[in-house]
Amino acid sequence: MESKVSEGGLNVTxxxxxxxxxxxxxxxxxxxxxxxxxxxxxxxxxxNISEGNCPERIVTITGPTDAIFKAFxxxxxxxxxxxxxxxxNSTATSKPPVTLRLVVPASQCGSLIGKxxxxxxxxxxxTGAQVQVxxxxxxxxxxxAVTISGTPDAIIQCVKQICVVMLESPPKGATIPYRxxxxxxxxxxxGGQAYTxxxxxxxxxxxxxxxxxxxxxxxxxxxxxQTTPAFPGEKxxxxxxxxxxxxxxxxxxxxxxxxxxxxELTIPNDLIGCIIxxxxxxxxxxxxxxxxxxxxxxATEGSSERQITITGTPANISLAQYLIxxxxxxxxxxxxxx
Numbered sequence: 001m002e003s004k005v006s007e008g009g010l011n012v013t014x015x016x017x018x019x020x021x022x023x024x025x026x027x028x029x030x031x032x033x034x035x036x037x038x039x040x041x042x043x044x045x046x047x048n049i050s051e052g053n054c055p056e057r058i059v060t061i062t063g064p065t066d067a068i069f070k071a072f073x074x075x076x077x078x079x080x081x082x083x084x085x086x087x088x089n090s091t092a093t094s095k096p097p098v099t100l101r102l103v104v105p106a107s108q109c110g111s112l113i114g115k116x117x118x119x120x121x122x123x124x125x126x127t128g129a130q131v132q133v134x135x136x137x138x139x140x141x142x143x144x145a146v147t148i149s150g151t152p153d154a155i156i157q158c159v160k161q162i163c164v165v166m167l168e169s170p171p172k173g174a175t176i177p178y179r180x181x182x183x184x185x186x187x188x189x190x191g192g193q194a195y196t197x198x199x200x201x202x203x204x205x206x207x208x209x210x211x212x213x214x215x216x217x218x219x220x221x222x223x224x225x226q227t228t229p230a231f232p233g234e235k236x237x238x239x240x241x242x243x244x245x246x247x248x249x250x251x252x253x254x255x256x257x258x259x260x261x262x263x264e265l266t267i268p269n270d271l272i273g274c275i276i277x278x279x280x281x282x283x284x285x286x287x288x289x290x291x292x293x294x295x296x297x298x299a300t301e302g303s304s305e306r307q308i309t310i311t312g313t314p315a316n317i318s319l320a321q322y323l324i325x326x327x328x329x330x331x332x333x334x335x336x337x338x
Contacts, residue, residue, distance in 0.1 A: 076152035
């Protein structure tokens, strides 16, 4: 690390991650990549944009602190220019602020907020920017979104202060970085193989095929609620449900032709929450990934279990069972014992 002093204090190398929507990323890249090329050359920072057909993308900015501040300044002014251009075609009179979303390890957010919110209040007051730290971590990660909005100058001053806090309080423990999910890609299971549909072509997908074959092997399933591993022949890692989500993206799990059938499961009441997830997020993911219809019966008085009805093709049902078991296995193991 260099030790020459720059306007941002000690000039050390730092990495800042930004979460952007597709439209914002397009603005940063520019025609034939000219805008991002210019930003890289003029700031001296490395600017990488995550790949993938995702509604959200991660923009990683790495370099000495002064290079990072220059890159941020260029991004903030570019966004302001976009806002000004869009306003010339609209009837709105008040100009919205420039908004950037940083992705910060959750272990550093406490230092950023400060005791009783003192640090974040100080940053807001000294820079004039609005700063908000998300209460929840981003899906499948140990990172939180920090939203900054204001004028480009306020944002630059705010980023400087956030960088100082991040340098003074490095992340604790391992950080699981947030990876945006791909936009949904239709999937077809045929002849024991999985294919993703890209345009007019079905492309063989080895990861999905493996997942599909795993799911098909696992019938009948171990009675749910027991601590026996979901798959006798497979040692599944604890994050199997996350792996499945990452492998499947948000695919629709279409099957080639087998007729629909119904399968029923009973789940202990105290474990139903880990399958439903907050505001139904997990059960909706399982529905999307497996392509099956899943209905959870209301709790009946005096019963310690809930009925789950899964409807779909055999492949849909197996995949839904696989994903439900993976959720339960990680929950049970995480709890140690039921």
